[in-house]
Amino acid sequence: MNNANxxxxxxxxxxxxxxxxxxPDVRTLRLKFDNEEEGRAFTFKAGQFAEYSVFGEGExxxxxxxxxxxxxxxxxxxxxxxxxxxxxxxxxxGAVIGFRGPYGNYFPLDMMKxxxxxxxxxxxxxxxxxxxxxxxxxxxxxxxxxxxxxxARTVSDLVYKDExxxxxxxxxxxxxxxxxxxxxxxxxxGKVGFVPAVxxxxxxxxxxxxxxxxxxxxxxKFTVQALEKMGFAxxxxxxxxxxxxxxxxxxxxxxxxxxxxxxxxxxVFTYDQIKKMPDEF
Amino acid sequence: xxxxxxxxxxxLMQAVLDAGKELIAPVRQGDxxxxxxxxxxxxxxxxxLLTRMPLKEFFLPKTECLLKYTNxxxxxxxxxxxxxxxxxxxxxxxxxxxxxxxxxxxKVFTWDYNDSLYLARRDKTTIVSIACESPAASCRCESVGIxxxxxxxxxxxxxxxxxxxxxxxxxxxGEKLVALWGSKLSDASDADAAKAAAFKPAxxxxxxxxxxxxxxxxxxxxxxxxxxxTMKCVGCGACAYLCPTCHCFxxxxxKSGCGGERRRNWDACAFSTFTLHGSGHNPRAEQQHRYxxxxxxxxxxxxxxxxxxxxxxxxxxxxxxxxxxxxxxxIEKVTADE
Numbered sequence: 001m002n003n004a005n006x007x008x009x010x011x012x013x014x015x016x017x018x019x020x021x022x023x024p025d026v027r028t029l030r031l032k033f034d035n036e037e038e039g040r041a042f043t044f045k046a047g048q049f050a051e052y053s054v055f056g057e058g059e060x061x062x063x064x065x066x067x068x069x070x071x072x073x074x075x076x077x078x079x080x081x082x083x084x085x086x087x088x089x090x091x092x093x094g095a096v097i098g099f100r101g102p103y104g105n106y107f108p109l110d111m112m113k114x115x116x117x118x119x120x121x122x123x124x125x126x127x128x129x130x131x132x133x134x135x136x137x138x139x140x141x142x143x144x145x146x147x148x149x150x151x152a153r154t155v156s157d158l159v160y161k162d163e164x165x166x167x168x169x170x171x172x173x174x175x176x177x178x179x180x181x182x183x184x185x186x187x188x189x190g191k192v193g194f195v196p197a198v199x200x201x202x203x204x205x206x207x208x209x210x211x212x213x214x215x216x217x218x219x220x221k222f223t224v225q226a227l228e229k230m231g232f233a234x235x236x237x238x239x240x241x242x243x244x245x246x247x248x249x250x251x252x253x254x255x256x257x258x259x260x261x262x263x264x265x266x267x268v269f270t271y272d273q274i275k276k277m278p279d280e281f
Numbered sequence: 282x283x284x285x286x287x288x289x290x291x292x293l294m295q296a297v298l299d300a301g302k303e304l305i306a307p308v309r310q311g312d313x314x315x316x317x318x319x320x321x322x323x324x325x326x327x328x329x330l331l332t333r334m335p336l337k338e339f340f341l342p343k344t345e346c347l348l349k350y351t352n353x354x355x356x357x358x359x360x361x362x363x364x365x366x367x368x369x370x371x372x373x374x375x376x377x378x379x380x381x382x383x384x385x386x387x388k389v390f391t392w393d394y395n396d397s398l399y400l401a402r403r404d405k406t407t408i409v410s411i412a413c414e415s416p417a418a419s420c421r422c423e424s425v426g427i428x429x430x431x432x433x434x435x436x437x438x439x440x441x442x443x444x445x446x447x448x449x450x451x452x453x454x455g456e457k458l459v460a461l462w463g464s465k466l467s468d469a470s471d472a473d474a475a476k477a478a479a480f481k482p483a484x485x486x487x488x489x490x491x492x493x494x495x496x497x498x499x500x501x502x503x504x505x506x507x508x509x510x511t512m513k514c515v516g517c518g519a520c521a522y523l524c525p526t527c528h529c530f531x532x533x534x535x536k537s538g539c540g541g542e543r544r545r546n547w548d549a550c551a552f553s554t555f556t557l558h559g560s561g562h563n564p565r566a567e568q569q570h571r572y573x574x575x576x577x578x579x580x581x582x583x584x585x586x587x588x589x590x591x592x593x594x595x596x597x598x599x600x601x602x603x604x605x606x607x608x609x610x611x612i613e614k615v616t617a618d619e
Binding site for chain 2: 001004005006008011053058059081082098242246247250252255258259264
């Protein structure tokens with residue numbers, strides 16, 4: 001626990017070192033600690049989140065989208081939806097960003113070792129999966145088969161397009177990409193169909209397999225239904241939840257689902273745990 | 282145990298001021314009442330049973346600075362902590378229900394992360410409570426296991442015994458204050474102590490057995506009774522703002538010139554934007570869901586994590602609600618067998 005005199009709301013100061021437009025309304029910022037010593041001491045695990053801020057505009061909650069195996073920088077990806085994300089979008093290289101974190105729990109990497117991993121992502125929900133995905137690829141020998149199914153509404157809504165190409169070309173990854181019907185372009189070579197339907201076509205084996213999924217609530221709902229139909233046990237389906245947060249520290253009182261605080265007990269939960277929560281998502 | 286004559290309370294307050302401490306007491310403010318800083322004992326209105334505003338704003342202010350920032354030339358930002366609280370404070374004349382709210386909030390503000398701003402205020406403040414001689418019809422402390430002479434959260438408790446009060450130092454901080462008062466207090470006899478122990482005014486209002494009902498809440502999460510019982514809630518948030526234990530907050534930035542502040546402001550689960558996602562999705566889309574959250578948080582989620590219920594039965598929410606909602610009545614109705 002922090003010292004009782006230490007201000008838990010005081011952020012680290014990071015600077016934007018690179019920006020990238022993933023889609024027309026999703027941008028990724030690559031950030032570095034202003035104070036190198038703080039940067040070296042900072043550690044996190046895939047699945048954790050943080051509060052990112054533009055001073056004078058406010059704070060916003062996103063996962064850390066980069067991998068702990070690449071500790072030289074932190075990346076976040078966000079969709080332009082409001083005041084703070086608009087301000088973050090205007091941050092060019094050199095701009096100062098406030099950063100509090102890492103907060104919350106993380107993906108159970110130790111439990112995943114020696115197993116087949118199947119990632120199922122939709123839209124900007126790929127961001128938290130991407131942190132774990134690169135972590136897995138950077139320690140590839142610890143895992144058996146690694147597959148990823150990722151989809152978005154349209155081709156232009158796919159995030160991390162360069163990385164998708166890289167994953168597709170790797171022989172140690174099975175990558176399937178899809179766009180919703182009507183979202184394809186003439187030169188699209190991936191699948192056309194909703195993620196849960198494409199998942200059923202893929203017919204993954206449930207044997208010794210952990211599924212990690214994140215995406216819009218409707219996608220997660222039907223993905224989990226498809227997985228259960230294929231015999232996956234709820235405890236082998238892992239997802240990460242998002243709820244509106246302010247503090248990230250279990251105090252401001254808004255991210256709870258029943259007695260579960262997404263900021264402290266989560267954001268990573270197994271489907272088994274989610275089934276026990278009251279229906280208030 | 283010590284005692285003090287009822288007409289000598291002013292001397293005790295003066296001793297606090299003379300020691301250079303800040304004095305906070307119940308006061309009248311026009312048509313309203315509140316706890317406020319006072320400069321002379323005569324401003325205290327100790328006859329007020331329950332101030333309109335609870336004590337919490339002296340620990341979790343309505344609005345407060347979390348940090349200051351200054352934009353530097355060349356593109357940097359300098360961030361600094363708000364000015365620290367150095368002033369020792371004494372609250373004189375708190376009610377046991379208000380004092381009981383502090384240990385409840387302590388658990389939230391020390392849960393894995395210590396909230397230094399809240400804790401500094403707690404650390405610097407000594408609470409002197411006065412047991413309630415004439416509880417009101419809206420008082421519900423016994424519904425939540427507290428009594429008009431409860432000690433929890435108080436550093437010193439004054440209990441009426443005829444023309445005097447017994448002075449009970451509950452904590453180490455309380456002992457220090459009693460030592461400061463020194464000869465202004467006299468020794469209480471065994472008979473005085475027995476009188477104080479027997480002090481038990483009757484509560485005129487209906488008390489709800491929340492200890493046995495709250496166990497039923499979880500199973501009643503989906504009952505249609507929530508919609509029926511909360512239909513009239515207008516979502517104004519008055520109940521939360523007047524609640525001694527409601528602690529939910531928002532964090533916003535305020536710019537001024539070439540810098541500004543990041544501030545914490547009270548917020549309330551009654552508001553429709555409280556849980557609204559950036560996508561437009563809202564997990565608590567209807568007012569009944571938001572009122573259910575209020576009840577569940579106080580009587581199910583909080584006790585599950587921390588033990589006691591997050592309600593001290595002060596009854597402010599009953600008195601202040603513009604549409605006459607009664608949280609205890611609602612608990613009785615939603616947990617009733619269908």
